[in-house]
Amino acid sequence: MRASVVVFPGSNCDRDVAVALRNVSGHAPDMVWHGDSSLPASDLIVLPGGFSYGDYLRSGAMAAHSPIMKEVVRLAARGTPILGICNGFQVLTETGLLPGVLMCNASLKFICRNLTLRVERNDTIFSRHYQEKEIITIPIANHDGNYFADRETLDRLEGENRIAFRYTNARGEADAASNPTGSQNNIAGIYDKNCRILGLMPHPERVSEDLLGGLDGKPLFESLLEVLH
Amino acid sequence: MRAIVKITLKNGVLDPQGKAIEGALNSLGFGGIDSVRQGKIIELDLDETETEKAEAAVAEMCEKLLANTVIENYSYELVP
Incomplete structure (x- = not known):
């Protein structure tokens, strides 16, 4: 699996995700600077977490117009899998590769803690190493993780089974207490219509080895490895 | 020519910052506030001197x- 990790000014989880990818696949990913206009041949493109451009204007708004993103959008149209984590998810919504927007958390607070998520489906390239409806624990670390989309978009996402992960309690119930960001429908992550693009606010790379206190993020990278070799 | 762009949240979109400001104003004793919405103003100084062209450019920048x-x-x- 040849992966490329895009590095924006202000990215701060680029090296974490590179380590997670290397540990799972045995190959260090290519790190690609945002100002570049081409990517090495890639089976997977990762947009990492962080605070690209200091979150100026809106989270992900500036990064969405980086030179490299033109190439990412072009490759996305050709089916290259794309994983956007946290700020990467925000960048994906700002480019229009995923619908909706990540707004300021309803509590107005930066939230950094473990949350329980329900894996909504396990038949995608990102999720086949999970059980369907499995409850996993992955940390979030964001100020703008409050997923919002208009009613029509939400209905389409639900109808097309495009919710990847939802914040739930340990029993798998999507209640308000399990959704500190205030996301609509407890959404933690969504797919594009072909399930080749995943954007999620939780950080699977932060729970991909024992030393970090959890392994619930690792199956996501193992799923990708199985499909992309 | 100067363009003054005003950006506001759409109706129905939750505005947590506006809510917090509303709460603070209430606690300062300012009564009679039904709601507070926060937005942004962006000022742009443009070289363009023709109004029509400037309008088109600013609209595209907004979009x-x-x-x-x-x-x-x-x-x-x-x-x-």
């Missing part, structure tokens, strides 16, 4: 970058 039309409305005025 492409300055506003996220999923949640935000924009309006602008041009000041010669």
Whole structure:
């Protein structure tokens, strides 16, 4: 699996995700600077977490117009899998590769803690190493993780089974207490219509080895490895 | 020519910052506030001198970058 990790000014989880990818696949990913206009041949493109451009204007708004993103959008149209984590998810919504927007958390607070998520489906390239409806624990670390989309978009996402992960309690119930960001429908992550693009606010790379206190993020990278070799 | 762009949240979009400001105003004793919505103002100094061309350019800037039309409305005025 040849992966490329895009590095924006202000990215701060680029090296974490590179380590997670290397540990799972045995190959260090290519790190690609945002100002570049081409990517090495890639089976997977990762947009990492962080605070690209200091979150100026809106989270992900500036990064969405980086030179490299033109190439990412072009490759996305050709089916290259794309994983956007946290700020990467925000960048994906700002480019229009995923619908909706990540707004300021309803509590107005930066939230950094473990949350329980329900894996909504396990038949995608990102999720086949999970059980369907499995409850996993992955940390979030964001100020703008409050997923919002208009009613029509939400209905389409639900109808097309495009919710990847939802914040739930340990029993798998999507209640308000399990959704500190205030996301609509407890959404933690969504797919594009072909399930080749995943954007999620939780950080699977932060729970991909024992030393970090959890392994619930690792199956996501193992799923990708199985499909992309 | 100067363009003053005003960006506001669409109706129905939750505005946690506006809510917090409303709460603070209430606690300061300012009564009679039904709601507070927070937005942004962006001022642009343009080389363009023709109003029509400036309007077209500013509208495109709003659509492409300055506003996220999923949640935000924009309006602008041009000041010669």
